[in-house]
Amino acid sequence: MDLYSGWRLAKEALGGHLGWKPAWRDAAPKAQYQVVIVGGGGHGLATAYRLAKEYGVTDVAVLEKGAIGLGNVGRNTTIIRSNYFSSENVRFYETSLKLWERFEQEMNFNAMVSQRGTINLYHTDGQRDLFARRANTMRLEGVDVEHVDKAGVKMLAPLVDVENGRYPVLGGFLQKRGGTVRHDAVAWGYARAASARGVDIVQQCEVTGVRREGARAVGVETTRGFIAADKILFAVAGHSSRLAAMAGFRLPIETHVLQAFVTESIKPTLDCVVTYGAGHFYVSQSDKGGLVFGGAIDGCNTYAQRGGFTMQEEVMAAGATLMPALSRLRVLRQWGGVMDMSMDGNPIISRTPVENLFVNGGWCYGGFKAIPAGGVVTAHLVATGKPHPLGAHFGLDRFREGRTIDERGVGPSPWAH
C-alpha cells in the first residue's frame, strides 16, 4: 500500500497528480474463501480489516450488492459519542471512541475525525435526573461528561432558543470528546487497509441465498455465482432479516427507515452536536457549512429507502422550535436509510442457530459510532468462535434468557425506540 503523506502529495503534484492509484482492489470473486462477509458497509469492512490484521485471516471476501459506502455508513448523520446508559454499553462505545481518536493514524486515511463535542439538552427536572444518572455511570467507567447550565448552553450554541415556548432548555450534558467523522471516508479507509492485507472487496455481488448442509452453512448463492465459505458473516444493516430468512431462521428485528436532512451552506455557526431531548431532533454543522439534522424513525416497518412526509414535517417543526434560525434555511437534500430496529434497541453481534454463520446487525440508528469497536468484537467472534468480552452482551441468546439490554426502557416495540 502506498502511504499517504504530505511528502507524497508534493511528489504527486510534481507529476501532475497522474500517479495516484485506486485506494483498493475491486476484486472478482473466487470460488471459495475461509470467511465470506455479506455487506460492504462500515461493520463488514472493519471486521474484514481486523480479521486480517489481528488474526492473520486474509482469505476473506466482502460481498457488496452495490458499491461500498452507499449503505447506511454513507447515509448517517456522522455523530460519534459514548454517552450510554448501561455500563457494558459505555465500555463498548468508549472503546469505539478511543479507536476513532486514533483512526487516521492507524489507517493512514483522513476521515476528518472532529471532536467538536456533543451536548444532550434537557427540559425537565426528571430528564435532568435521568441524564445525571447516565453521566454518573459514565464517570464510574472513567468516561468524560460535564453538566452545562442554561447560560452555558447559550454560550456553546447561541442558535439554540433556550427560552423556546414549547420545551424551554434547562441545561445539558456535554461530552467534549464526542463529535463527527466524515462517513464515506470510513468505508474507504477500512476498504483500503483491508484490501492491502489481501481481503477481496467484491462489489455488485448480491447474496441471494445461503446454502446449508444440515445444521451448517457452507456458502452463499450470489448474482455472480456460488461462493463456498468455511464461515459466513451477515453485516447487512437493515437487511439482516432477509438474509436470516435465506438461511432459515428469524431474528428479533423489524426494518424501519430513518431520514436525514442537510441545508444550504452557511458560515460557521454551530460548533458542537446538539440533541434536543424533548423533540427528538439532533443537528450539527458539516465541514462544508450545511446544517445536518435528523429526528425519529418513520414509525412503521419499511424497506423503502426514502422516508415519508409525516416525519419530515415533525422533524422540521422540532428543529424550528429549538433553533428558529433553521426555518430561514433551504433544505438542499433529504434521504433515508433502512435499519434493523432490534427488539431491545441494541445491536446483535452473535452466533446464529446455523453453524458457521454469524451476524453483526440490529444497529438501529446508532451503529456508525460503533464501527471501529464493532470490527474488533465481530472479528474476534468470527475468528475464535467465542464472544469478545466487550460485546458478550450483544448475543442473540439474551432475548430468550431475559437479559435484554434496557438502554431506554421501551420494551419489545421497535417502532417506539
Add this chain to the structure above:
Amino acid sequence: MLRIACPHCGPRDDVEFRYRGDATLARPAADAGVDAFASYVFERDNPAGWHVEWWQHVQGCRRVLKVVRHTLTHEIAAVGEANDELRIPDAGAKS
C-alpha cells in the same frame, strides 16, 4: 404519507394513526414453554413485501384496525377489523 381507509371514519392521513406492528402473531398456549414465548415476543418475519399489521385510529374512532401494506411500495391492499381475514396479494405481484 399513507392514507388509510378506516372502515368507520373513511380515508384518513397516517398522522391520525398509531402503528402497532405485526398482526400475524398468535399468542402461544400458556404451557407452550420458553422457546415459544421468546419467539412470540421477539422474533418477526419482517418481510420486504406484503405485511399484515395493526394500526390504531387514535385520533378517530380509536379502533385497532388490521392493514395489509407493502413495505417497499407502501401500497395498502386491504383494511379491516381486528378479526377479519384479509386477502394478501400474491407474493410476486408487487416488489
